[in-house]
Amino acid sequence: MLFSSYFDSHIDYVELGNDTRNSEFLLLGFSEEPELQPFLFGLFLSMYLVTILGNLLIILAVNSDSHLHTSMYFFLTNLSFVDICVTSTTVPKMLVNIHTQRKIITYESCIMQMYFFILFVGLDNFLLTVMAYDRFVAICHPLHYTVIMNPRLCGLLILVSWIMNILHSLLQTLVVLQLSFCTHLYIPHFFCELNQMIQLACSDTFLNNLAIYLAAVLLGGAPLAGILYSYSKIVSSIRGISSALGKYKAFSTCTSHLSVVSLFYCTSLGVYLSSAATQSSLSSATASVMYTVVTPMLNPFIYSLRNRDIKEALNLFFRGKP
Numbered sequence: 001m002l003f004s005s006y007f008d009s010h011i012d013y014v015e016l017g018n019d020t021r022n023s024e025f026l027l028l029g030f031s032e033e034p035e036l037q038p039f040l041f042g043l044f045l046s047m048y049l050v051t052i053l054g055n056l057l058i059i060l061a062v063n064s065d066s067h068l069h070t071s072m073y074f075f076l077t078n079l080s081f082v083d084i085c086v087t088s089t090t091v092p093k094m095l096v097n098i099h100t101q102r103k104i105i106t107y108e109s110c111i112m113q114m115y116f117f118i119l120f121v122g123l124d125n126f127l128l129t130v131m132a133y134d135r136f137v138a139i140c141h142p143l144h145y146t147v148i149m150n151p152r153l154c155g156l157l158i159l160v161s162w163i164m165n166i167l168h169s170l171l172q173t174l175v176v177l178q179l180s181f182c183t184h185l186y187i188p189h190f191f192c193e194l195n196q197m198i199q200l201a202c203s204d205t206f207l208n209n210l211a212i213y214l215a216a217v218l219l220g221g222a223p224l225a226g227i228l229y230s231y232s233k234i235v236s237s238i239r240g241i242s243s244a245l246g247k248y249k250a251f252s253t254c255t256s257h258l259s260v261v262s263l264f265y266c267t268s269l270g271v272y273l274s275s276a277a278t279q280s281s282l283s284s285a286t287a288s289v290m291y292t293v294v295t296p297m298l299n300p301f302i303y304s305l306r307n308r309d310i311k312e313a314l315n316l317f318f319r320g321k322p
Contacts, residue, residue: 023107023181023185024104024105024106024107024185025104025105025106025107025110025185025186025187025192026103026104026105026185026186026187027093027094027097027103027104027105027187027189027190027191027192028103028186028187028188028189028190029094029097029098029103029189029190029285030190030285030286037098037101040098041095041098041099044091044094044095044098044293045095047091047293047294047297048087048091048092048095048293050297051083051084051087051293051296051297051300052084052087052088054297054299054300054301054304055080055081055083055084055296055299055300056080056084057300057304057314057317058076058077058080058300058303058304058310059077059080059081060317061310061313061314061317062074062076062077062310062313063077064313064316064317065309065312065313065316065317067309067313068309068310068313071134071149071151071154072131072134072135072138073309074154075127075130075131075134075154075158076131076303078127078158079124079127079128079131079260079299080299080300082120082123082124082127083124083295083296083299084296085116085120086117086120086121086124086292086296087292087293087296087297089113089116089117089120089191090113090117090190090191090292090293091292091293093105093109093113093191094190094191097190105192110187110192110197111173111176111177111192113191113192114172114173114176114192114193114194114197115169115170115172115173116169117191117192117193117292118165118168118169118172118173118194119165119166119168119169121291121292122164122165122168122169122219123161123162123165124264125219125220125223125264126161126164126165126219126223127161128223128227128257128260128261128264129223129224129226129227130157130158130161131257132226132227132230132231132257132261133157133226133230134149135230135231135234135253135254135257136230136231136233136234137149138253139234139237139238139250139253139254140233140234140237164219165219168215168219171211171215172194172208172211172212172215175207175208175211176194176197176198176208178203178207179197179198179201179203179205179208180201180202180203181200181201181202182202185200187200188284188285189284189285189288190285190288190289191288191292193288194212195212198212224265227261231254231258234250234254237250238250238251256302256303256307259302260295260299260302260303263295263298263299263302264291264295267287267290267291267294267295268291270287270290270291
């Protein structure tokens with residue numbers, strides 16, 4: 001669909017050398033069809049509310065049950081909090097745009113949205129890596145688990161994750177701030193995504209692309225390699241268990257985490273593969289929904305449905321028993 005007529009009625013051209021900070025962007029979203037707007041609004045509002053409620057229940061269940069005050073559930077509550085933040089960074093603005101039919105977002109708001117989105121998605125990645133390490137210690141070194149995964153180390157791992165991702169997000173944002181935009185400032189997406197912002201620039205984007213590639217290798221590839229290494233050791237340890245029941249119990253402690261890891265990385269890779277394979281902005285935006293909205297929504301269901309301790313904690317929480 002052509003958006004030029006809609007765009008021309010809202011945004012003027014920005015000439016090279018003008019103050020980009022006074023500019024506005026247009027988030028094109030998914031569709032301009034009026035009859036689809038109520039459906040899209042209801043769909044994403046429902047998914048957002050389910051995401052918030054599901055992840056809050058996980059946090060409340062873990063905090064209310066002293067039996068769940070372990071490193072594994074400490075990391076899970078952090079993951080639930082970050083999932084809430086990931087969705088809250090993008091979906092509320094999209095809902096406002098759908099409801100008001102004004103797709104404008106200011107330059108400052110766009111930069112802030114991009115900063116927090118990079119931060120929280122990066123934290124998701126790091127937390128999944130830390131949780132894989134936790135499962136590695138629990139299965140490969142069970143006798144030393146409580147000693148190794150002590151509260152001090154758990155807190156340090158979370159702190160390091162926050163610091164590294166704050167610095168990474170700040171770096172990406174500062175590099176984008178150096179760009180000039182001199183074409184129609186419409187973003188074929190439902191939020192200010194980093195790659196889309198760079199494609200709009202009319203100044204040199206070499207540093208931006210370099211920062212993205214380095215981050216992909218260091219902050220994307222390294223955590224994935226850590227997860228794969230942890231599970232290779234876990235599989236080796238499980239294969240060494242003699243009884244079938246013992247193997248099942250050991251593997252069952254990893255199934256929820258494996259499901260979340262698979263969902264996160266498959267949807268994330270799907271976004272970039274779809275962007276590389278097709279020029280359709282609608283396909284890219286639709287694929288992005290998977291890891292920005294769907295994945296945070298499904299995570300609580302994965303952990304609650306496949307984890308007896310969480311189900312028991314939720315049951316006690318609703319019954320009002322300590």
